[in-house]
Amino acid sequence: MTTEPESLILELLRQMRAEMASKADLEALRADLRAELASKAELAELRSEMHSLRADVASDILSLRKELSEQIVGLRRAIIEYHTSVIGHGVLINELEARMRRVEQHLNLPSLYPT
Numbered sequence: 001m002t003t004e005p006e007s008l009i010l011e012l013l014r015q016m017r018a019e020m021a022s023k024a025d026l027e028a029l030r031a032d033l034r035a036e037l038a039s040k041a042e043l044a045e046l047r048s049e050m051h052s053l054r055a056d057v058a059s060d061i062l063s064l065r066k067e068l069s070e071q072i073v074g075l076r077r078a079i080i081e082y083h084t085s086v087i088g089h090g091v092l093i094n095e096l097e098a099r100m101r102r103v104e105q106h107l108n109l110p111s112l113y114p115t
Helices: 003-106
Strands: none
Touching: none
8 A cells, every 4th residue: 555655656756846847837938938029129219219210311411411402502602603703804904905906006115025
């Protein structure tokens, strides 16, 4: 009779050990699932941050385009003003050269620039 209770106790202990192992496995699975869910939440947060960064970059690009466009308009104005001024000076210089030629001819002076 000693063998029966001993094997019964051993059998019960083995069942308890198996239950404990399965509970530990379940806890490990739960921990893995929690970690995976946390990583999915982190991915969703990263996606959200990427979308906001993308919107910020698009806004910055639009403002830079506007500033650049304004600078180009200003540069064009400056070039037109300079060009107008240079043409005006050119006209004045041509008039002065023509007057100088007439004075040279009137005084019968030799020209500095032979034609």
